Amino acid sequence: MAFPKRATVSILVVVFLSLISSRNVLASHSYARTCPNAESIIRDTINEHASRDPTIPAGLIRLHFHDCFVNGCDGSILLDSTPTDGTNVEKFAPPNRDSARGFEVIEDAKRRLEQACPGIVSCADTVAIAARDSTVKMGGQHYIVATGRYDGRVSSLQLATNIPSPSMDASTLIENFKNQGLSVQDLVVLSGAHTLGTSKCNFFASGRFDRLYNFRNTSRGDETVNPAYLQHLRNRCPREGSANTVELDKGSQFSFDNSYFKNLERRNGLLTSDQVLFESERTSGLVRSYAYNSRQFASHFGQSMVRMGSIGWKTKENGEIRTVCNAVNVNKHKL
Numbered sequence: 602m603a604f605p606k607r608a609t610v611s612i613l614v615v616v617f618l619s620l621i622s623s624r625n626v627l628a629s630h631s632y633a634r635t636c637p638n639a640e641s642i643i644r645d646t647i648n649e650h651a652s653r654d655p656t657i658p659a660g661l662i663r664l665h666f667h668d669c670f671v672n673g674c675d676g677s678i679l680l681d682s683t684p685t686d687g688t689n690v691e692k693f694a695p696p697n698r699d700s701a702r703g704f705e706v707i708e709d710a711k712r713r714l715e716q717a718c719p720g721i722v723s724c725a726d727t728v729a730i731a732a733r734d735s736t737v738k739m740g741g742q743h744y745i746v747a748t749g750r751y752d753g754r755v756s757s758l759q760l761a762t763n764i765p766s767p768s769m770d771a772s773t774l775i776e777n778f779k780n781q782g783l784s785v786q787d788l789v790v791l792s793g794a795h796t797l798g799t800s801k802c803n804f805f806a807s808g809r810f811d812r813l814y815n816f817r818n819t820s821r822g823d824e825t826v827n828p829a830y831l832q833h834l835r836n837r838c839p840r841e842g843s844a845n846t847v848e849l850d851k852g853s854q855f856s857f858d859n860s861y862f863k864n865l866e867r868r869n870g871l872l873t874s875d876q877v878l879f880e881s882e883r884t885s886g887l888v889r890s891y892a893y894n895s896r897q898f899a900s901h902f903g904q905s906m907v908r909m910g911s912i913g914w915k916t917k918e919n920g921e922i923r924t925v926c927n928a929v930n931v932n933k934h935k936l
Contacts, residue, residue: 631749636718640730646710647734655855658735659798660702665732666791666909667701670781671760673913675753676724679707679926683756694761699801704927707731711926724926725750729910739797741857744903747910751920754929767804767872771881774874781912787905789878789887793898796853796861799846802838805872812873814840825876827868847871862892
């Protein structure tokens, strides 16, 4: 069948645009020849660590999130120091110092990868794949991780303020995600990762994060907290302080499901930044939708993780493939 010349041009334009938009998907095959067992090596590492410590998957998902929101998904959160930043690096910024974890798992996976195929798999890709495998390990849906990222050589403690704060309201969260090229839907669905893991009391019971005793300097608790849940939280986190932790998703710490959204409907959200998603007209509809439809949440979560994982990729022009994940290479790889 012959097409008019104008139609042929239009089709070529569409194909060209499709190739551009699928760049990351095509890149997901970058290790097929160079390190065909890369993903299975990472998966086996995650499973081994998670079998000993079931809290690890939640930490690895959070690690990917915190990495991507500062200078892009380039493994910069893993660095202990850099030649330009010294020890003023992301890992030691307040949002990460008390919550980011799983570094030893990534280092273990990287050590195994270097044994199998030296200088091929980046730490940034290792973090992204580990987050996916952690989701699946805890019952979430599998999704294809685009690969081909290079590792950054810069890590900024100061820029770690880009990481969303537990005290943010909905409008601030929406703007924060918009600045990363992510939508309101991405905000809500990615917040659903809080179906796993715990939080320390200091992220919701003291200082500027306090919603139990002096919410926004009112000398009262946050009125959007279910009264029974508020009392439970006060028992776990007394006013004088505590080293206790509390489930981010009440009753579902080790299961990747949609109960996080159901808890928001019951006003059992742990962090201010969780509960505001149900209280705001701009996000409450999505919360209700995911609370009702677990399959939709699982599917959308993978899609949003892929979008987040495309933020700020480094290339061989401005990155490297590190030999170990906590330090930049002495001599930059030219691959």
